Amino acid sequence: MMKAAAEEFDRHGYDATSLSRISAVAGVSIGAVTFHFSSKADLADAVQQEGRAVTLGGLERLTAGPLSPLRLVIDLTLELARLMEQESSVRAAIRLARERPDTDAWSDAWLPMVRALLDQAYERGQLRTDALPADVTLLVEHLTNGAEAYLRGRMGSGPAFESTVAQLRRIWHLALVGVSSDDGVILPQPRTRAPSQAGAAD
Amino acid sequence: MMKAAAEEFDRHGYDATSLSRISAVAGVSIGAVTFHFSSKADLADAVQQEGRAVTLGGLERLTAGPLSPLRLVIDLTLELARLMEQESSVRAAIRLARERPDTDAWSDAWLPMVRALLDQAYERGQLRTDALPADVTLLVEHLTNGAEAYLRGRMGSGPAFESTVAQLRRIWHLALVGVSSDDGVILPQPRTRAPSQAGAAD
Structure with a gap:
């Protein structure tokens, strides 16, 4: 039943999913669902926790x-992409947290770990x-958010899309060594207001 | 009415928005709405086009x-973030295209331009x-997808969040010159299967 709930929440979102629909998809009675979860919010909480x-x-x-x-940060990012691809409970947790702003964001579970590792990497001169x-x-x-958006945009469109893990590996390669051939002054300076004329700030 | 429609679609999504709700928010009769748009799909099409x-x-x-x-690609990215922050029609177009897979993705409107510019940048040695x-x-x-996800996660949480434009500028700085102090062999090799044991592939 948890798997059916994760798949329904992942595919259709919180608002469009009902306990009766989950009971139908899972092939159990609505009574069996409500015995464990008194409300849709309870079940969504359980899916997000899982x-x-x-x-x-x-x-x-x-x-x-x-x-x-x-290196660990890179591998963590790739593992997050793999989990998003393969685990409906992870996709459901991401989507539900976004659609239920009163609950913890999915990234709260791992971003502090990434930050701590990057602090270490900085201290070690990496x-x-x-x-x-x-x-x-x-x-x-x-x-990570980009990978999820890509995945969600391509889901249901057949297996002929590139793995998000492979994509993130390509992007990390760029991000590690840099895109630009020139270390110079190419980055635009912050502007205090939106550009109103083409090229005016250059 | 188009503005009310964009705001409703942006906030509540396609499924949770109805023509009658849009007519109420816009302060016009349902007849006035259906005179111009015979269905919710028609109105959503118009919002996406706008x-x-x-x-x-x-x-x-x-x-x-x-x-x-x-430089143009960087400025385009920052302009996309500004539009996402400031224009409900842009946010609605992004969300609706995602929720209506049979319609064109919002990024289809500008990704080819970005790709052509990057081809030029490559040829010029940039x-x-x-x-x-x-x-x-x-x-x-x-x-861009990451900026939208950030924005959507923070919307309604007050003005105390960082501008996505400022965030993308910080990220572009990294991406241009690179994150790593070492040009060496830090990137993990592609693996044909998911890691099953800690550190086994290293």
Whole structure:
């Protein structure tokens, strides 16, 4: 029943999912569902908890290894993408947390770990001196959210899409060594207001 | 009425929005709504079209300027983030396209432009020789999706959140020059299966 609930919440979201639909998909009586979960919110809480537990289980296997902090952050990101691809409870936990703003965000379960590892990486000199741990953490958060959006956009469109794990590996390669051939002044300066004229700030 | 429709679709999504609710929020009769739009799908189509038009309008102001291709890609990304922050039609277009898989994705409106600019940047030597345009395009797609997810997670939580434009500027700084202090062999090799044991592949 938890698996059916995760799949329904993942596919249709919180609002469009009902306990009676989950009971039908799971092939159990509505009484059996409500015996365990008195409300849809209760069941969603349980699915979110399971998704976080599955996520932390995946990450703990990695952190038990002998990897350097930066390498570990990369492997954690790839493992998060793998979990998103393969575990409906993880996808449901991500979606439910977004749709139920009063509950903990899925990333709250692992972002502090990523930040702590990046602090270590910085202290050990693995990061460039101007690559601040807070900024790299933000990059990881964006890549993970981007991977989920990609996955959600492609789901149901057949198996002919590229694995998000492979995509993140390509992106990490870029992010580690840099996109630009020139270390110079290409980045635009912060502007205090939106650009109103083409090229005006250049 | 289009503004009310964009705001409702943006906040509540396609399924949870009805023509009668939009008519109530816009303060017009349901007859006035159905006179212009015979169905919710029609109105959603119009909102998505407007969101794409607003997006392309914002980008065209930039491309009229004298910027180099790589710089232009960065500015386009920042402009997309600004549009997401400020334009409900853009946010609605993104959300509706995701929730209505039979319609064009919002990114279809601008990703080809980004790819063409990155091809130019590569030819002009602005990119590292191993920073392939396809991979940088993928990075842009992930950052944009990540910015939208961040924004959606923080909306309604008051003005005390960081601008996504400022965030993307920090991330671009990293991505341009690279995160790692070492150009060496830190990136993990592709694995054909999921890691089953901690550190086994290292």
